[in-house]
Amino acid sequence: MVLLLVVLGFAVTRPRGWPEVVVAVPAAVLLVAIRAISLPYAEAELTRLAPVVGFLAAVLVLAQLCDDEGLFRDAGALMARACRGRPRRLLVLVFVTASAITAVLSLDATVVLLTPVVFATAVQVGARPKPHAYACTHLANTASLLLPVSNLTNLLAFAASGLSFTRFAALMALPWIAAIATEYLVFRRFFATDLGAGASVLPTPARPREPTEPEVPVFVLVVVACTLAGFGLTSLAGINPAWAAFAGALVLAVRALAQHRTTPTGILRAANVPFLAFVLALAIVVRAVVDNGLAGTVRHLIPAGATLPALLGTAAVAAVLANVINNLPAVLVLLPLAAVAGPGLVLATLIGVNIGPNLTYVGSLATLLWRRVLHEHDTEPDLGEFTRLGLLTVPTALIVAVLGLWAALHLIGG
Template sequence: MSVADEVHTLAPTLGFLAAVLVLGHLCEREGLFAAAGRLLAAHSDGGARRLLALVFALAAAVTAVLGLDATVVLLTPVVLSSAALLRLPQRPHVYACVHLANAASLLLPVSNLTNLLAFHTADIGFLEFTALMALPWLTVIAVEWVVFRRFFAADLAVAAERVPAAALAPPRGTGGAGAPGHEGDRGGSPALAATVVLATLAGFVLSTPLGVDPAWIAAAGALVLAVPALATRRTSPAALLHAASPGFLLGVLALGVAVAIALSLGLDTAVDAIVPRGDGLLALLGVTAVAALLANAINNLPATLILLPILADRGTGPLLAALIGVNVGPNLTWTGSLATLLWKRVLRRARGDAPEWRTFLRLGVATVVPGLLLGTTALWVALSI
């Protein structure tokens, strides 16, 4: 594949990613994440276990619809504030954010850049992708939940303190956009943001039968929120450009070109020799294992770019098995995914310190191995139905 071909292949995916990043930024400006933080605090009377269950549900939903970057960058600070307000240990809840940002990104083609790349390679529609990945998604989340309950048992035994009603109420004049520990955005509308997100998700579902590229639907959703946000100065053109992360997009493009050159020089032959063939359970488990090892060795994005050309003609099963490897596998190491690196930076800015690498590694070992095994088995079952 030439450099021009690689640029042409990646362009629609990068355009979609830019639109979703802007959409996430605008949802934050409208106060959607702040409102979610108030709901977390208001419904966590049962203590740390109750809050963890709510964080799991919210993080899984945000990751699936708005992507894993929204979970680590926008939701993590909200979860930190909610735990602090309730005087609850923060560890289980902030680790849930990063683990579900990676592991819960299996469900939709729009949940992760790796999914988008595979979606454009596979010959399946949006609904078919989602239907096949629904069971693995639920299975991996269940594995995470069981392990988290045991791993953080002491932290989860803490009861929440009663939160004064005034602490949960949005500040006056913010239009409901306040949150524990945050000022809120003047005039923001969380309800509008939620409605636009749901409408955009419906558009994604209809994109394949209508023959419309999902990037246009994401752009339309962002535009609907951008107009009132710009008019009321809750955001600015410069902020929207920053949210689109042009530097990151150019970096992805450059990485794609570099991988294409490496593949043309024989890297594809070397990797192809170690990737199992077939669509049986053992073969799928082998593909998942190779993908997870590559993700932790060189990061999940280049791992995906290397594997997709090799798996493109092997059918849907191996492609989706590779996604389980590159999405769930990175919970094992700091460098497995860009989302994990972003999460570390968010915590350092919010708390002034980085999470402990020993805790991250131990939790990763406890969740990743059963997650890969059971998630891939669930995919094999879904493919067999």
């Protein structure tokens, strides 16, 4: 357990900017060497996660190529145009845009690629950036409930649930909508002063300059739509949906290379190979910790069955554990235990590890990335304000999302 905390501590702080993998891989090798986990078990864990990590790599490349095509820039221009001199509209536009991007292109796209665009758009329309920047990190976590591709935790849960891509999405649609709506209502109240002040930044007689007509990136939108359709079709056909992600990324990569907007090195960099290696190494570390006592401790906390109290209890345990040891190791610990009781508890676990991290900075790697993006814009989020907002959003969003899951399980079936 100590070694796991060391790996996570390094991932959180990243001294000198070193990648997480420089500690995670030696830790995994050490655990195998001292036989805390046997080599065959470690190899089995790598084999189990290899398709998931490949899927993640394809989605990361797809998101970066979409950015190279101007998708996020054009999204910002469309939001600015839709405000039409009414900055208070921007929050709902950010919620819609961030929720869609998180669901389709993963939470990393929202944190790393959309957040800077939201900053620029807020300045352009005369709104205070803070509520909209906070919306990016909250929705990167909360809005990642919908699709298996929205989050690495989703990919892991998808593999453990035994559900098809379409059934996974159908069961999570209601929790997704309920959680986002709850976040929006809380944001409107919590940031009422900032939103009101932003609306009066421009002098009354002045009319804001009308944004130029943004171009709609038709090609990239068609590729993304076809990729989404491919996820569903491959899943129905019993084929790993990762192939659809690879196909979408390949189409955009060929186009970008032909137009000299990227290079093979740039595409490889977008795949973030060090982070992929960190995920695999972390899985071995977590497996060793689980096999050496943690499973017995946590097993008593996971309820049996898919009743509403069991779903609520599982989501609560997952949320707490995510804020103690980060959501990625939390889901690796909990999924084998939840999967025994069926997909209902797996999805409840996912709700906990996706929404729960909005409570603290260390709950998810996405939140840590978001803080770095804000630092690049000479902005430092206030810990007290972040925590107060989390205390208002997380418990309520967890409850309504689990209620949505419970209703979906009864309407659709697990």
